Amino acid sequence: SYPSSQQGLEALVKRPESGDIPLNWKPGGYLERLPKDPWGSDYQYLNPGVHGEIDVFSFGADRKPGGENYDADVGSWTL
Template sequence: MSLRKLLTRKRKSERGVTLTEMMVVIVIIGLLSTIVVVNVLPLLGGAREDKVRADLATLEGSLTTFYATYGRYPSTDEGLEALVNPPEDDRVSARYAEEGFIQRLPDDPWGNAYQYLSPGEHGRFDVYSLGADGRPGGEGDNADIGNWEL
């Protein structure tokens, strides 16, 4: 073998990767990504439901404190806003706690306001999220989640 051939001949490890090898790697990455997405997406739905349940428990506690202070729950017209700002009722506003019963009203994980009924259809009061679609009823992510389910 001539010296020129020896100098220009590349080692097997220096040749680089072929198109086939690159395609195999891309397919493997795609498969792994699909597996991760399929396993992680359902967990996001569960996290949203957990947030709703935690918010409902907080709102329920604030409503119970309101009841203990005034002997009544806010009316449907006063709504959950009565936990943050004093209602128009002079008997309540005169004794209203300066900091309110909750700092601010949370939104559900889909960015909608929680709904409130007093008296409720399921108990003394109902606090609930209308789900992802923001409309009553539904299934899956669109299902209503209420304090009667806690």
């Protein structure tokens, strides 16, 4: 199962301590650290997602929801 919105992407680095914790969570995690988006900000995560089962996205260059061109949100649903 995917991490909850509350657990967030951090659950890929560190074992969650609350909510549904997968019995088969990989000791040591799945990533050493979370990557930043191209503008140096944290990626956003929603479960359930608005566009799919989960949404992973960046707010773009302006770091605000919405926007156009370089400021537009970029998400897993656009891949």
